[in-house]
Amino acid sequence: MNRTCRLTLSFLILILLLPVLPAQAQRHFGIIWDPPSGEREAARELFGYQQLGIRSLMIEGIHEFGILDVLHGFDFEVAVSVPQTYLTATELQKRKPASLDLVISHVEYYRNHDFISSFILFSDSQVNSSRFANRASPIIREARISTDIPLLHINGNTRHRFGDTDRPDGVILHLSEAELNMMADPGTDTLIPVAGYIWNPADGFDTRHFQEMLRLTRPAGDVPVYFHAHWVAEHLEDGLEDALIIFAGDSDALLPKPRLQTETPSPNWHIILVILVWISFAVHFAIFPNYNKSLFRYFSNHKFFIEDIFEKRIRFSTTPVFLNLQTAVLFGLFFYTLYSFHISAAGLDVLGNYLPIPDWMHPGIFFFSAGFLFKLIFSALMTFWVFAPSLDTYWLNPAAVTYIWPQQLLLPVISLMITIDAAGGPAGLFNVMAIIFLVIWLSSFYVAAFNLRQYVERKTLYDTLSWALQLAVLGGVFWWAFIQAGLLDVLRLAAFV
Incomplete structure (x- = not known):
C-alpha cells in the first residue's frame, strides 16, 4: 500500500472516530538535529521535517551564520544545547571558569535570534548532588543576566538539589524514565517543570510503543517530544512517517496495530x-x-x-x-x-x-x-x-x-x-x-x-x-x-x- 493510500485510510478512521474521541491539542514533535555543512542540504532537511509536522529542533554547539539564515526561513522553535554532558560535581569544580565561558558564549551568540526557544546548559549531569548544584548555580545566575530565554537541562528525572532562585527553568526528560519522573520524592527533592522529552527506543519504531509514549507525555502539555534525526531517517518507511503526520494533527488518532512478533530471548x-x-x-x-x-x-x-x-x-x-x-x-x-x-x-x-x-x-x-x-x-x-x-x-x-x-x-x-x-x-x-x-x-x-x-x-x-x-x-x-x-x-x- 503506497503512502497516499495509507494516509487516506488513516484519516478515514480518524474522521469516523472523531465523535467518540475527546478533543485534544496537536502533539508537539521535535528533532535533535546536527546541521549539515551546506546551506542547501540544511534547507532540504528542514523542509522534510516541516512536511512531517515537526515544530522544534535541538542543536548543539555554535553553528555558522549560513545555517542560522536558513533557520530564519522556517518556523521552527530551536533549543540550543551547550556541549556539556555527564558533568560530575568534581569535574565541574575543575572546569568551572571554562564552563561559564562556554555557556555565556552560546547565550551571546544566539540570544538575538527570534527562533531560539531555550538554552540547555548541561545534559545528564549530577544535579542530584548539592555540591554540583552549588557549583552550577553561579553559572545559571550569570546566564540569566545575559538573557531572559528559558534555561533548561536534560536528565533522567525531575529531581535536583538547586535552590528556588538558581535552578534551571525546566528539564527535558529521557522518556524511558517518564513514569518515574512523575513521582519524585518530595521529602528530599524539589520537582522542576518538564519542558520536553527525548524518545530514542532501541528496538526501532513500534506503533504500540509510540502510542504509549504519547499517553505518558500528555500530562506535561504542549511540550516537544524530540527524536534523534538519524533514528527518524531510519524508520520513516516503517510507519513513523504516517505516525508523525497524523499525531501532529491530533494526539488521539489511531494507527493500525501490527501483528505482534515474538522474539527468542538471547541466552542469559x-x-x-x-x-x-x-x-x-x-x-x-x-x-x-x-x-x-x-x-x-x-x-x-x-x-x-x-x-x-x-x-x-x-x-x-x-x-x-x-x-x-x-x-x-x-x-x-x-x-x-x-x-x-x-x-x-x-x-x-x-x-x-x-x-x-x-x-x-x-x-x-x-x-x-x-x-x-x-x-x-x-x-x-x-x-x-x-x-x-x-x-x-x-x-x-x-x-x-x-x-x-x-x-x-x-x-x-x-x-x-x-x-x-x-x-x-x-x-x-x-x-x-x-x-x-x-x-x-x-x-x-x-x-x-x-x-x-x-x-x-x-x-x-x-x-x-x-x-x-x-x-x-x-x-x-x-x-x-x-x-x-x-x-x-x-x-x-x-x-x-
Missing part, C-alpha cells in the same frame, strides 16, 4: 556461567578427597584447620589455583551484575565518557573481563603480601590456601545477586548482598594475615608490613580514586541518569 550467559561454576565446584569436591574433607573445617573447626595447613599435615597443590580462577570468574560476574542492575543505557554512556570502554566490545563483556582480570591480579598480589613479610617462602602455600579459602562464600552470594537481578528484586536486598560480597573479599586478607602471624617470630614487623601497610595503601588508593579523581561522583551519576 551470566546465569549459565554461574551454573557452570557450581558444576565445577561439585566436580572438584567429588574428585579431591583432601578438599571435600577440609571444606567445612575452615569454618567449623578453624583452629585445627589452620594448624593442619601451616604444619603441612594437609597439602593442597592445585586447589589454590583452581579456587583463584573460580573466584576471578565470580568477581567478573559481580562487576557484570552491578552493571546490569544499576546502570541504564544513559548511565552506560556516562561510564563510557570516563572509562576506556571499547566501542567494539559489549559493555557486559567489558565489565565481566575487567572484574576477572582485576581479581586475578589482586589475588596474586595479596597472596604475595600475606607471606612476604614473614621473610620465609615456606609459608607461600599455606598463605595461598588461607587467603583464598573463605572466598568460596562468594559463590552463594553472587548466585543470590544474579537471582535478584533476573527477578527484578528489591534494590535494598541486592545492595546488602553486594556489601556482603565485598566484606568477604576484603576481610579474607586480614584473616589470612592473622593466621600466619601466629607462626612468625617477628610479629611486630610482620604486622607493620602486612595488614597495617595494606590498609594504608588501599586507603590511599580509594581516597585518590573516589575523592580526588571523582570516581564516586561518576558512579553516582551513572546510577542516577
